[in-house]
Amino acid sequence: MKLSGLLAAFLLFCTYRTCFGMSHPKPACRYPPSQWCRSLEIALECKVQKQCMEVNAIRPNQTVPPVSVTLYYESMCPDCRIFITQQLFPTWTMLQDIMAVTLVPYGNAQEFPSANSPFSCQHGEPECRGNMIEACIIHLTGHSAAFHIIYCMESSADVLNAAQPCLQLYAPSIAWSTVDSCVEGGLGYQLMHKNAVMTRALNPAHTYVPWVTINGEYTEENEDKAMSSLFQLVCQLYKGVKPPACTGAAVRLNRSLC
Incomplete structure (x- = not known):
């Protein structure tokens, strides 16, 4: 058979x-x-x-580079949360052998030369904390494990309160105190500064979130395709032998932005 x-x-x-x-x-x-x-x-x-x-x-030929998808987002942006939970995470879970995901939590935030409050976020101080928690989790666990934790957070009713139980569920070897130390200490600010630099370096500059680059590049065409059917886009762009999951027809979904 x-x-x-x-x-x-x-x-x-x-x-x-x-x-x-x-x-x-x-x-x-x-x-x-x-x-x-x-x-x-x-x-x-x-x-x-x-x-x-x-x-x-079925796993594809590992000699063919995966499709690289980078998401610039905010932890409490409703449209980012919808994209992560309904498009990005399900697509990555089914196609993770042919795609690589990088998460950059920062989005429409602004960085200021202030020791007390160096960041201002579109959805307020809780979002700044959420961005930093997710940046610390990515740093401490690596993108693959972090993606499960961040999906767990973004799909919950309360992003911040879900952080600790989601970490315990998907990375039980990482103590919450380690994440908390990152957030409250200098490391968290360093990670957020790095994300700020990456976001400011986007060419063209981002004008909303979620903002998606494919293989390091942004085009309006790929952004529209990613928002409506990321699954189909990844299958289309992968240059190796397509996995069986890539042979189905896509259904377009409504897109929204912050």
């Missing part, structure tokens, strides 16, 4: 049994099981997104 057939059989079995520690009812969708993991949209419609993410059955 081909691998795609095995995957389909496995997913079909999971609709009636407990898989990955969860029990899933048979999804009501218009696609046969063999197509459930062909795209993010199909997986969502058929309610097997988690299974498709965790199976990750």
Whole structure:
């Protein structure tokens, strides 16, 4: 039996049994099981997104460079949170073998030569703290682990209050006191200054967030595609053999900006 057939059989079995520690009812969708993991949209419609993410059955040729996606964002921008939770994280989870994600929490903030309050943020002081917490988490855990933690924070009702439990869930070896020391000490400000420099160096300069660069470059065309269907864009730009998940059709979503 081909691998795609095995995957389909496995997913079909999971609709009636407990898989990955969860029990899933048979999804009501218009696609046969063999197509459930062909795209993010199909997986969502058929309610097997988690299974498709965790199976990750086929890995592409690692000699082909991944598609590099860099997100310039703010921790409490509603539109950034929507993009992270509904587009970027699900796409990365399903296509992480062919894409690399860099997160730059700063966005529309401003940096001032002041020892007491060197940063001013669009959504107030709590956002400045959220940006710094996420910058410290990225520094302390690395982008892959940090992405899970930041997704956990951004998908919660309260970004700041979710930081500690999300860290404990996805990086239990990192004590919260380490993150707190980073935020309250000089390291946090150094990391935010670095993000400020990266953001100010954007060419063209960013005019809103979320702001996305692909392979180090920004174009309005790629920004529009990333906002409406990042999954399709990554599949389109990857120069290696496309993974099976890249063969499905995309569904355009509404975009919004801060």
